[in-house]
Amino acid sequence: VQLRETGGGVVQAGGSLSVSCTASGRSFTNYALAWFRQAPGQGREFVAAILSGGREYYTEPVKGRFAISRDNAKNSVSLQMDSLKPEDTAVYYCASGEQGWTGNFYYTEDYISYWGQGTQVTVTS
Secondary structure, eight states: OEEEEEEOEEEETTOOEEEEEEEESSOOTTEEEEEEEEOTTSOEEEEEEEOTTOOEEEOGGGTTTEEEEEEGGGTEEEEEEOSOOGGGOEEEEEEEEEOOOOGGGGGSSTTEEEEOOOEEEEEEO
């Protein structure tokens, strides 16, 4: 099973960027898909998650700026990032895990079974 991220790069503050992730090796139709990020010198943190039925979860700092979406037919998930800030600079990781948990659980890594290798997003001021 592999999760492979694409996109990322360097953008000025206020700009937009999109990262995508394609899964292979199994179907993730009934799995939650998520994005986490890790800034330099910091721990990995939750960014957004989307369930198979479309319910979305976001960490507070990105609400209203980021949008997560999924395409079950393509076994993929994307993260559209608008109004980017320098503090959004991080390595962004695609992740997936089983569903069926209470809502707060999706803000953690505890249910994640699969991780991508990460893609760098750098926002300059």
